[in-house]
Amino acid sequence: MRTQVAIIGAGPCGLVLGALLAQSGIDALIIERKSGAYVLGRIRAGVLEQGTVGILESLGLDGRLKAEGLSHKGFALGFANRSLRIDLADLTGGKQVTVYGQTEVTHDLMDARAAAGLETLYEADGVELHEFASSKPYVTCKHNGMALRIDCDFIAGCDGFHGVARASVPKVALQEFERVYPFGWLGVLVDVPPCDPELIYASHERGFALCSMRSLTRSRYYLQCRADEDLSAWPDARFYDELRRRLDPQAAAHVVAGPSLEKSVAPLRSYVAEPLRFGRLFLAGDAAHIVPPTGAKGLNLAVGDAYYLARALHEYYREGSDSGINHYSARALDRIWKAERFSWWMTSLLHRFDHYTPFETRMQAAEFGYLEQSRAARIVLAENYVGLPL
Numbered sequence: 001m002r003t004q005v006a007i008i009g010a011g012p013c014g015l016v017l018g019a020l021l022a023q024s025g026i027d028a029l030i031i032e033r034k035s036g037a038y039v040l041g042r043i044r045a046g047v048l049e050q051g052t053v054g055i056l057e058s059l060g061l062d063g064r065l066k067a068e069g070l071s072h073k074g075f076a077l078g079f080a081n082r083s084l085r086i087d088l089a090d091l092t093g094g095k096q097v098t099v100y101g102q103t104e105v106t107h108d109l110m111d112a113r114a115a116a117g118l119e120t121l122y123e124a125d126g127v128e129l130h131e132f133a134s135s136k137p138y139v140t141c142k143h144n145g146m147a148l149r150i151d152c153d154f155i156a157g158c159d160g161f162h163g164v165a166r167a168s169v170p171k172v173a174l175q176e177f178e179r180v181y182p183f184g185w186l187g188v189l190v191d192v193p194p195c196d197p198e199l200i201y202a203s204h205e206r207g208f209a210l211c212s213m214r215s216l217t218r219s220r221y222y223l224q225c226r227a228d229e230d231l232s233a234w235p236d237a238r239f240y241d242e243l244r245r246r247l248d249p250q251a252a253a254h255v256v257a258g259p260s261l262e263k264s265v266a267p268l269r270s271y272v273a274e275p276l277r278f279g280r281l282f283l284a285g286d287a288a289h290i291v292p293p294t295g296a297k298g299l300n301l302a303v304g305d306a307y308y309l310a311r312a313l314h315e316y317y318r319e320g321s322d323s324g325i326n327h328y329s330a331r332a333l334d335r336i337w338k339a340e341r342f343s344w345w346m347t348s349l350l351h352r353f354d355h356y357t358p359f360e361t362r363m364q365a366a367e368f369g370y371l372e373q374s375r376a377a378r379i380v381l382a383e384n385y386v387g388l389p390l
């Protein structure tokens, strides 16, 4: 087979990249390890930045998003039995975020790709990357029992943190930055109305809790837990009891218990690989970086990388310029590190760290007190939360 760009991974990064390249008339084949149903079955992000919505709009993929997405102009921070509303619209000159699950974004992207007759190889086994240091890279895999070779001009590694793309780069060529947090998030998806119309990020001495949602009838709750938490020790009843203990009384009183549709533990880490280009191979999305979900940046960063890489490849194919592909890594990393900073800051502020000294615990309280007192501090939080400019 032959394509111009071989995209590894049909998550949001690979699918957005494929859609943007198609808009530029650039041929791209997506090669995905799992089935489409499996990809859709993963419950992940829930909050879209305005820039992400803009990119989906530019692709004509905002129909369902506009009909079903929830516009959120603020959220609450809870700390030591105090609550502080972060008024995003007021603090950012009118910007907001949209609550619309990653599952729905992926669904919309998949449907559009299929409708456009663009090919995705699902359930591709043994994907391997070859010769990406040369001008003639190629990908091999097994699909429907057949051994395939896909010759291409470029390979986009959009295959997530545990993918094959970054793993194909010689370790000596990579510089890796990582912080693994000493806890995880126990997440529950449940068909009950949210306990509050807006998200609540609650810091409590028992641990962090997040009240989010997917719609006005479907809630998404998270509890800070051990990184190696045993799911079987968390029947629904225990989850709701613990959630209520970490929330302010009013929010706690509005938590409706219901049978969980999904329950999982996600580890938290900050991670960046540098650089993001190796000859004809580019890394994008979780293949290149991971943020703790506290700042709701993971999905949005992945879409931002896809936007930058698509622009670079458009310049290469349509304008005959190498400038974009030569600057992709530095340009994407500049935005990635700022999102890493914000996600690390919000995680450090809101979570309970067993190893914290009394001094560090006082620093958390002072940080929250400063947010209460300073509009400037709230503006900094708000402009990062709604998303820095692309």
Ligand code: FAS
Pocket (backbone or CB within 6 Å): 008, 009, 010, 011, 012, 013, 014, 031, 032, 033, 034, 039, 043, 044, 045, 046, 047, 102, 124, 127, 158, 159, 160, 161, 162, 163, 164, 165, 265, 266, 284, 285, 286, 287, 293, 295, 296, 297, 298, 299, 300, 302
């Ligand atoms: P993805 O991991 O989504 O997609 C990569 C794709 O590549 C997958 O479909 C995978 O099957 C495929 N792949 C992997 N190896 C391959 C191979 N060898 N060959 C072919 N294909 C291969 N972000 C938030 O903002 N908020 C959240 O609440 C949140 N919760 C999360 C919970 C979990 C458990 C995880 C793991 C992540 C969460 N994230 C969250 C982050 C998440 O949304 C990612 O940022 C987002 O999925 C990134 O998209 P991609 O870069 O496309 O990577």
Ligand code: PHB
Pocket (backbone or CB within 6 Å): 044, 045, 046, 047, 199, 212, 213, 220, 293, 294, 295, 296, 297
């Ligand atoms: C979610 O709804 O899954 C969600 C929302 C906000 C976050 C993290 C996760 O910061």
